[in-house]
Amino acid sequence: MNSIKCECGHVNPEGTVLCEACGKPIEGNQHIDGNDKKKLLNMRYEGSARRSNTYNKTIIDKIWNFFSSVKIAVWLIVIALIASSIGTIFPLEQYIPADAVSRDPSVFYEATYGLAGKIFYQLGFHQLYSSWWYLLLIAxxxxxxxxxxxxxxxxxxxxxxxxxxxxxxxxxxxxRFYSETESVQEEEIKQVKEQLAKQRYNVKEEDGHIVAEKGRFSRWGPYVNHIGLIIILIAAMLRLSPIFFFEEYVWVREGELRVIPGTDNEYFIENKQFILDTYDADDERFKDALQKEGRVVPSNFQTNAIIYRAIESEVVGAEQELEKVDEFEIRMNEPAKFGGYTLYQQGYQLNEFSEMTFKLYEMNDPDTEPLGEFTVDLFDPDLEYELDNGFKVEIAEFYPDYTISEEGVRSKTNSSNNPAFVFKLYPPNSEDAEISFVGDVIGTAEQMGIDPEVVDLSPMGQVIGTFTPSIDPTGGENNYRILIDSIDFDRKSGLNVKRDYTLPIFIIGAIIFMAGVLQGMYWQHRRIWIHPKNNGILLAAHTNKNWFGLKKDIEKAIEGTSINIVNDQKED
Structure with missing residues (x-):
């Protein structure tokens, strides 16, 4: 590092504009402008040497200088804001509705939003906040x-x-503020010092030279802001870790007890009752709006639930015991909070298939009495069912939510929204099975313009349609048919499970940021110098903002003395 020695004897680092000791301008700042007027000093950083303005040789210097630019920082923030705004146009991947045509992002966005959705997906905005380029931008x-x-x-x-x-x-x-007074009494200077002290200035004297200063801490306001922003960015990055942030959607049927996802089998929820209230269509307050909506609008939907916690057992393999934590009435904007987790009411489904009863008939005479019946629990189906008359039915394939496309038939979700079965039926004393498919595959395929003969029925999926008599997917002829006799439905609640340990970090960062804003906005760094010259003095002052307030302080301090008030040299 090169150094610059001032005539006062102080050695300044390279790049210094004003001597750190006496303030004398250096580095070519002693000249006057073209109008023969003295140029006012740039006091933004006290004329100190900044690394970014001094070194530009190595790759480290260039990287440092790039990121030290305020313009670069502003552009990075603008780009992040634009990217975040685009990311709100369509739902992110984790918020694709459960009843969507397909939860596969490559299919959902194009099928739902067309070309715009396809571009949205291809540019990676469906995973915006976890994409590498967005994280790199935030970093x-x-x-x-x-x-x-x-x-x-x-x-x-x-x-x-x-x-x-x-x-x-x-x-x-x-x-900027400067005046000269040719003759000043010592008592007047003493009076000025006392007045400045009364105004809470820190007065310091050196060989008859005086400096009065207050509000220096306001200069650190922007840097306090930066600390708060950095903490907020760290909190945003920590949300990518499942240790600090977890969010998942869970469906719980009425009367069901199940483990809460993300709790490591520690917490369980029991849906005691689901309540759905709707607006009265005859109520004059809502009548017009409901008629315009054209459907039943819920006024409240809630889940009355009990939260349990698993008790650790010292006996290996022992049945898990649960202890009651609390009971909650979970509504919109009234979540259940326990053990660092929060459960939000976000959805519901009123008609989920729960049980289906099937009856067996002869293929050629379906109007006769059934040969037998069996009931399938869709949430816990058995592999086979023995009928009283010797028939045996096996479930070869079960598709809770099936669909059909040119790629074949497959199950879209694990929820029993649109179940379909492939049964193997064994007549009495026979080892040869008839294969039957129960589901409207043929009708739906024709509606979709797909030739049923070219559809591969082995990979199953979902399709919405009515159930039809069973068919043999292999194309063979059956002697018996399996028909649906009755269907039972369940109601289930859609709950959002969230654990967020980053929220306190966000709050701390926001508090520090606001403290920096207040620190830099409502206080000013004010300095007043008194320089003895012959029998008089030179009076000068500087502040980073609110020059009017500084001038009022000077007027109050020199009131009743012969010292000249400062002139605003910027106006001159």
């Missing part, structure tokens, strides 16, 4: 904040720490 903003702060804070702190009362005349004469 770049954090790096920029850190480097901007260090590049300015360190030299500024060093310069202000060496604040001296004795300053060079050229420094004082080129401040």
């Amino acid at each position: 770049s903003i954090g790096v920029s904040l850190v480097i901007c702060s260090i590049d300015r804070f360190v030299p500024l702190y060093r310069a202000l720490k060496r604040q001296k009362a004795k300053r060079h005349e050229s420094f004082l004469s080129r401040l």
Whole structure:
């Protein structure tokens, strides 16, 4: 590092504009402008040497200088805001509705939103907040904040720490507020010092030179802002870790007890009752709106639930015991909170298939009495069913939510929204099975314009349609047919499970950020210098904002003395 020695004897680092000791302008700042007027000093960073303005040789220097630019930081923030705004146009992948045509992102966005959805998916906005380029953008903003702060804070702190009362005349004469008084009494100077002290200025004297200062801490407001923003960015990055943030959607049927996802089998929920209230269509307050809506609109839907916690057992293989934690009435905006987790009411389904009863008939005479019947629990189906008359039915394939496409038939979800079966039927004393498919595959395929003969029925899926008599998917002829006799339905609640340990970090960052805003907005760094010259004095002052307030302080301090009020040299 090269150094610059001032005539006062102080050695300044390379890039210094104003001597750190006496304030004398250096580095070509002693000249006057084209109109023969003195140029006012740039006091933004006290004329201290900043690394970004000094070194530009190595790759480290270039990276440092790039991220130390405020313009670069602003552009990074603008790009992040634009990307975040685009990410709100369509739902993110984790918020694809459970009843969507397909929960496969490559299919859902194009099928639902057309070309715009396809572009949205291909550009990776469906996983915006976890995409590598968005995380890199957020990390770049954090790096920029850190480097901007260090590049300015360190030299500024060093310069202000060496604040001296004795300053060079050229420094004082080129401040915005400046005046000269040819003759001043010592008592008047003493009076000014007392008045400044009453205004809470910190008055320091050196060989007859005086500096009065207050509000220096306001200079650190922007750097406090940066600390708050960095903490907020760290909290945003921590949300990518399942340790700090977890969110999942769970369906719970009425009367069902199941483990809550993400709790490591520690917490369980029992849906005691689901309640759905709707607006009265005859109520004059809602009548017009409901008629315009054209459907039943819920006024409230809630889940009355009990939360249990698993008790650890010292006996290996022992049945798990549960202890009651609390009972909750979970409504919209009234979640259940327990053990660091929060359960939000977000959806419901009123007609989920729960049990289906089938009856067996002869193929050629379906109007006769049934040969037998069996009931399938769709949530826990048996592999086979023995009928009283010797028939045996096996479930070869079960598709809770099936669909059909040119690629074949498959199950879309694990929920019993649209079940279909492939049965193997064994007549009495026979080892040869008839294969039957129960589901409207043929009708739906024809509606979709797909030739049923070319559809592969082995990979199953979902399709919405009515159930038809059983068919043999292999194309063979059956002697018996299986028909649905009755269907039982369940109601289930859709709950959002969330655990967020980053929220306190966000709050701390926001509080620190606002403290920095208040610190820099409502206080000002004010300094007043008194420089003895012959029998008179030079009076100069500087502040980072609110020049009117500084002038009022000076007027109050010199009131009743012969000292001349300062002139605003910027106006002159």
